[in-house]
Amino acid sequence: MSSEDRQKPEGWMAIGTPDRQTVTADWMPIEAPAIDGVQIKEIRSVATSTGYLTEIFRKEWGLDTLPVGQVFQRTLYPGSVTGWHAHAATQDRLFCCTGSIRISLYDGRKASLSFGAVWHKIVGPLRPAVVVIPPGVWHGIAALGPETALLLNLVDKAYAFEDPDHWRLPPDTDLIPYKLV
Numbered sequence: 001m002s003s004e005d006r007q008k009p010e011g012w013m014a015i016g017t018p019d020r021q022t023v024t025a026d027w028m029p030i031e032a033p034a035i036d037g038v039q040i041k042e043i044r045s046v047a048t049s050t051g052y053l054t055e056i057f058r059k060e061w062g063l064d065t066l067p068v069g070q071v072f073q074r075t076l077y078p079g080s081v082t083g084w085h086a087h088a089a090t091q092d093r094l095f096c097c098t099g100s101i102r103i104s105l106y107d108g109r110k111a112s113l114s115f116g117a118v119w120h121k122i123v124g125p126l127r128p129a130v131v132v133i134p135p136g137v138w139h140g141i142a143a144l145g146p147e148t149a150l151l152l153n154l155v156d157k158a159y160a161f162e163d164p165d166h167w168r169l170p171p172d173t174d175l176i177p178y179k180l181v
């Protein structure tokens with residue numbers, strides 16, 4: 001039953017909007033389908049008597065067929081927000097090890113089925129997931145919560161110092177229908 005069909009109880013509940021379903025009965029998010037080509041793998045951590053083990057990436061998960069050309073880590077101070085990034089040829093695979101981040105995506109690829117779509121995913125050690133972002137998809141990261149966020153990027157093509165495959169737009173650009181700040 002959609003929230004519109006839900007009868008507003010009489011009297012005191014006449015104002016406000018009823019909640020929509022946000023998760024399934026096994027806590028999987030009910031969210032808009034991701035952007036075409038974006039892959040998400042939700043991962044469960046393994047509890048051991050000495051701590052937790054969390055896998056980050058396996059080829060056989062079939063998220064993509066590209067190699068891992070480089071792995072680097074990036075910290076984001078609490079409350080910091082990156083601008084919008086996009087790569088012409090590089091595939092990003094983001095994993096948040098500590099803290100919590102919101103990954104916001106915008107499909108700027110004119111030929112894409114999801115051209116113009118915006119999508120968000122919040123990830124972190126309490127809800128581990130690797131998010132694969134294909135070339136041409138704009139992405140911006142916000143560090144949520146009190147901790148410095150630490151994220152890994154397992155890219156298919158190593159960073160080219162002389163000619164970085166990196167395009168940027170400001171976090172509040174009017175070219176994208178979502179403001180990161």
Ligand SMILES: Cc1cn([C@H]2C[C@H](O)[C@@H](COP(=O)(O)OP(=O)(O)O[C@H]3O[C@@H](C)C(=O)[C@@H](O)[C@H]3O)O2)c(=O)[nH]c1=O
Pocket residue numbers: 072074082085092139141153158159166
């Ligand atoms: C990616 C990279 C950057 N650098 C240098 C270039 C620059 O001086 C500094 C910061 O790099 P960038 O400006 O590319 O970093 P940043 O803008 O944070 O972007 C990086 O963060 C995440 C969130 C992304 O989505 C990626 O696209 C990744 O490039 O580090 C390296 O030395 N090696 C590398 O592999």
